[in-house]
Amino acid sequence: MQAITAHVIPPREEALRAEIRAFLQAQLQGMPAERRARSWMGFDAGFSRALAERGWVGLTLPTEYGGAGLGHFARFVLVEELLCAGAPVSAHWIADRQSAPLLLNYGTEAQRRFYIPRICRAEAFFCIGMSEPGSGSDLASVRTRAVPSEGGWRLNGSKIWTTNAHRSHYMIALVRTSGNPDDRHQGLSQFVIDLKTPGVSVRPITDLAGDAHFSEVFFSDVFLPDDALIGSEGDGWKQVNAELAFERSGPERLYSSMVLIEGWLALLRTRAAAGAGLRGQDTELLGRMLGQLAVLRSLSVGVTARLAEGESPLLEAALVKELGTTFEQWVPRAVADALAAQPELPVPAELARTVAYLMQVAPTFSLRGGTREILRGMIARGLGLR
Incomplete structure (x- = not known):
């Protein structure tokens, strides 16, 4: 690396x-x-x-x-x-x-x-069909299968945790076209699926915050024409890793909690202007946040520079994603603790709702785009540690 x-x-x-x-x-x-x-x-x-x-x-x-x-x-x-x-x-x-x-x-x-x-x-609008029930983070163990049929393929199986499937027009899905799950990376292919095709059904999943971002998607004898295949049959593993590189290479993994930082900073300024003063712990916490954010942003700009030079910084992107989601998950907890340390001071309702929402959804930050364990394994291999 x-x-x-x-x-x-x-x-x-x-x-x-x-x-x-x-x-x-x-x-x-x-x-x-x-x-x-x-x-x-x-x-x-x-x-x-x-x-x-x-x-x-x-x-x-x-x-x-x-x-x-x-x-x-x-x-x-x-x-x-x-x-x-x-x-x-x-x-x-x-x-x-x-x-x-x-x-x-x-x-x-x-x-x-x-x-x-x-x-x-x-x-x-597109969604991604990767994860499956019972597979966890083991993407290579997919069981959804497409078999050759006259003029195309017949698809059966299911996907889960598919973001916005119930609102999307198409899915790009990783499915097995030969062999069995024990073959791991071999025999996988990608298809683009029109979600209005007969045999496709979508069931939204409601999360703790009351939103329905995720869905389960079921395929029952779905016919896919030959031109639904992306790339070559059996090249799906290579292609899906390139796709995940696009997902991990941008600054998306740094800023999920920025609106909360903005709101908390506005509250600190209001309190200071009203003569309430600032706790040393709050200024120290704010400094830690801004310092970490500056470093992470610099790393993310560095990944972008590598992309601009025509390189494929897969491991560097994995590192920034892992560090970035750790930061994103820490911020809501840290702000919630800082507000709770001064229960005598009022908290604006809008800020309280923002904290509550991010506390509920923050656990998902380290799941999307590859779990923490998967990314750390990639980083360890890049460093020659495994």
């Missing part, structure tokens, strides 16, 4: 920030903090279409497929601003970040021409 050196976002890409902030200020005006705290789990198709009209969905995709043709640093700036503001980006997020690049790299020209322009217009 190469060292991630310090990098600076180029001035041209940095200049995008002012336009994005002005757009977000208009779009998010009046949205309460507890809603903004959902950010990339917040589903708003209208907001995604408004982004697409500005050319900000498919930012790095080629112009011939409807993208903006910009580079990785431009996407970093856009993502950072969206997530720090708490914009509801979930509708287009997976399609933009993972599905379109996967199709661009492995899909047929017909698949690229059909799907990618629709993604760039925020007209086609």
